[in-house]
Amino acid sequence: MSAVCNWCRESTRAPVAVGIVERGTGPSGTTYACPACRDRRRIVPMVDWKHVGDGRPQFYPGPKRR
Numbered sequence: 001m002s003a004v005c006n007w008c009r010e011s012t013r014a015p016v017a018v019g020i021v022e023r024g025t026g027p028s029g030t031t032y033a034c035p036a037c038r039d040r041r042r043i044v045p046m047v048d049w050k051h052v053g054d055g056r057p058q059f060y061p062g063p064k065r066r
């Protein structure tokens with residue numbers, strides 16, 4: 001399976017489902033991230049969601065800065 005990353009727009013062979021797209025009247029879709037963007041942007045995979053909320057991508061808190 002491959003999908004287009006929502007952030008870098010590159011096709012990835014290892015997409016991670018990270019969000020739900022609501023398209024009004026149409027069917028809802030899934031937002032995917034490639035592993036590189038998921039790591040870099042600290043995106044929470046859907047399988048690790050504690051709550052779905054509005055379905056938009058969720059992010060882990062960034063490193064604390066002083």
Ligand SMILES: [Zn+2]
Pocket residue numbers: 005006007008009010033034035036037038
């Ligand atoms: Zn990407």
